[in-house]
Amino acid sequence: MANVRHLDPSASPLDYYGSELRRRREAAGLTQEALGGCIFVTGSLVGQIETAHKVPTRDFSERVDAALGTDGMFTRLVGLVLRSQLPTWFQQYAEMEATASYISTYQAQLVYGLLQTPEYARAVLGVRTEGDLDARVAARMERQRILERDTPPLMWVVMSEAVLHQEIGGREVMRSQLAHLLDLREREWVKVQVLPFEVGEHAGLPGTFNLLRFDDDPDIVYTEDFIQGYMTANQQAVKEGSLRYDHLQAASLSVERSAALIARVMEERYGDQPEPDGRTVA
Template sequence: MANIQSLDPSASPLDYYGWELRRQREAHGLNQGQLGEIIFCTGSLVGQIETTKKIPTREFSERVDAALGTDGVFSRLIGLVLRSQLPTWFQPYAEMEAKAAYISTYQAQLVYGLLQTEEYARAVLATGMPDDLDSLVAARLERQRILEREQPPLAWAILDEAVLHRPIGGSEVMRRQLARLLEFTAHRWMHVQVLPNSAGEYASLDGSFTAMRFEDDPDIIYTEDLISGHMTANPETVRDAARRYARLQAAALSVEDSAALIARVMEERYEDRPPTDERTVAQIQLQR
């Protein structure tokens, strides 16, 4: 068992969170079980978070702030904690994404991370067989909070039609995921377009990419390979990506037509149909 006394609060956001949680709890004269009762969890969970054995959630953090009167300290810390759980190579991108004023992305294989439901994200992230899947899912959902800001980035996502047909997590998960995409049809800041199969060959057949624009910093282009992600502010690469994206937008369906296609795929491919067993099929055949 890790000893809380040995935690170095400067070692990581998670260590600081655990160290500060214990400090605040003890300052209020509470043991772990008593705090757990107040915030509707077990004392064991409180202890595991204090010793960095468990990753706190945003809900846990908000309850601690309310219980201990800490003026939002833990609600502010949780963002840093969850971001620190992202793969090391991905953290620089997440930091830039959170600062971007404008995001434009083309996704050839999967729904864009900021648009994923929890179940879809879990199915995608599970393919990497991570040690702590829950933490990765929580970190991905935390990224999505930038869309809830009073002034979120203007974002544009183009999805290849193949993304709609790839049954990540099964039919129920996909039905909810496509319904989530439809929620953005009339969204002020996030726009979703679909590049239809009928487009044939098109710009960026060789892969997905994301462009980010900032108020004061140079534009950045982000791509991923099998192992890691790559960011560049090279002006020539930025210009090439802008040209590619313009061609993708020209070939993609409008936002309204994209929504119609998403709804059609959701109904035709992922409709909630009652299961039909072999005996039912046989009965139907006999009645003909």
């Protein structure tokens, strides 16, 4: 119980969540095991979350709210907890991303984070990762909730054809990821274009960048290296980024032809492959 006594609710959103969970559980007269039984998890997991040793999921939070009658408190709080799991230098960008009315991005190597499947995200984040990988994946999935809003941001994605061929997480993960990109065609506010190899030199050669536009705030351009990200509202930088993006869009395949290319790569590169004896393997 020493960890419980020394938990500081003001230390972080995760600590506050844990302390509130313990307080509300005890007020309801439940042990950790009893609460765990109500929400179909172990008492040990409840204890780990109460002592800030484990990051709660949204599903866990919804179940706790139902079991304790806390009127959605933990479901609301978990968003802050998951955002706090993002790298410190990225948190400000995530906050801006969540309020943008228009997001445009050029991706040179990876699928944009807002469009990644959980398995693809796990493979990406698992490279030289620090901390709780489950929590980092959950935080990335939490970012994607902005696409489920009643009025989601308009999003235009240009990605290099290299993104389709760079095998991340194995063939099954890639096939699922490309299928997800194709499914996004059902969302009229998300558009995906592919910049084909045949273009040669292009305006995106310096690397990946994002442009965020807002209804009432200045536009910003965001870039990052392997250490941290950089965000600026400098008018000249935004103008340069916008011009480069216009050139990339013009050089890319149309949305329809991009989808056809994604589908072809998905089948030819990541579809079922015959073994030498003629049998088909996934």
